[in-house]
Amino acid sequence: MSWAADPQDLAVLKGVKVTGDLGKEPTVTLPATPFTVNGFTTLLVQDGTGAPITSGEIVSVQEVAVSGADGSTLGSTWSTGAQTLPAGNSNMAADLNTVLLSAHVGARILVAVPSSTQGGTAAPTTSVYVIDVIDAYTVPTKATGEPVAPAAGLPTVTLSDSGEPSLTPVSGAAPTTLVAQPLIKGAGPAVQTGQTLTVQYTGWLWDGTKFDSSWSTGSPATFKLDTGSVIAGWVEGLTGQTIGSQVLLVIPPDKGYGANAQGTIPANSTLVFVVDILDAR
Known part of the structure; x- marks a missing residue:
């Protein structure tokens, strides 16, 4: 056929x-x-x-x-x-x-x-x-698990009925070290470096400017969790998180794209992601 x-x-x-x-x-x-x-x-x-x-x-x-x-x-x-x-x-x-x-x-x-x-x-x-x-x-459509109260001073995440996140930025200087803050703690096994992950995600600059989202494509993203496939902040921030979790990542330039501009992302940008970990295998 x-x-x-x-x-x-x-x-x-x-x-x-x-x-x-x-x-x-x-x-x-x-x-x-x-x-x-x-x-x-x-x-x-x-x-x-x-x-x-x-x-x-x-x-x-x-x-x-x-x-x-x-x-x-x-x-x-x-x-x-x-x-x-x-x-x-x-x-x-x-x-x-x-x-x-x-x-x-x-x-x-x-x-x-x-x-x-x-x-x-x-x-x-x-x-x-x-x-x-x-x-x-098949994978779940969004993170499922127990809500986690985030640390103070981080951007505020609000979820729609579908689970798609929006972000309210905070004033002040961005963190200079990687932040990996679970917002929902999933009950699945821990993610390991080298696995293929299926996720929903949205990315913003520190000032709240959105630059990318899998939610707009109609299906989740899949990628191998290693530095040959994604930025170091994703590898370090998602390794050890559990399947089903939603994680807020605040990624400083040295674990993102550094001094190189990337599309609409300016050089030396601090990046903010909300990542729903739907599957890892």
């Missing part, structure tokens, strides 16, 4: 050979190089025998990426650890959502993604991904 806007692209993608058992890293052989498609194209190579994937689930996947230019391997999560996709999320490509929501755990999916070299005359290139669905699971 397939979902592709262009039948010609689909026919090209069907020429890609994927070998190897499900649950093990596959080998990808392109029919010819350079391999190109005109648009985002997906193909369900083999459906799984597990539970059906439903909208709102977190989908754990292993993937291999191959260059259409020469067939070389661009990267593989089989050596770095599984990644996650939010099934049904509106920010994900519609074709990939469609194939995921029509498949079962254990499925193998081919995806071809074209791209162009901006500002040059190089021919468009295509990356080919083989995605194996390892698991699919």
Whole structure:
């Protein structure tokens, strides 16, 4: 079964050979190089025998990426650890959502993604991904547990009925050391460095200016809790917190982005996050 806007692209993608058992890293052989498609194209190579994937689930996947230019391997999560996709999320490509929501755990999916070299005359290139669905699971929508009275002098957090936080900043100088203040104490096990976390979060500057929020995307964020994936303040502040907790993080520049501006975040900014820890595995 397939979902592709262009039948010609689909026919090209069907020429890609994927070998190897499900649950093990596959080998990808392109029919010819350079391999190109005109648009985002997906193909369900083999459906799984597990539970059906439903909208709102977190989908754990292993993937291999191959260059259409020469067939070389661009990267593989089989050596770095599984990644996650939010099934049904509106920010994900519609074709990939469609194939995921029509498949079962254990499925193998081919995806071809074209791209162009901006500002040059190089021919468009295509990356080919083989995605194996390892698991699919649901997580709570917000932190659940016992409320904790925060220490004095910290910004005030107010929650909507859905659990989305808003922040009232405080006057005065920001802390110069990391603050990790639980606001809700969850009953789950303690988070460990290196785990993959699923969280809801909102981030503000110390003056209360909001710069980012997973709540606005329609699904929680997932990431590996290590300094290769997130800033040091998250790693240090969330390690040891329990699943189900909501944590207020006040992160000084040396544990955030330091002297480097990051998008709308100015250099040397103190960052404030409210993080709901929904899952860790």
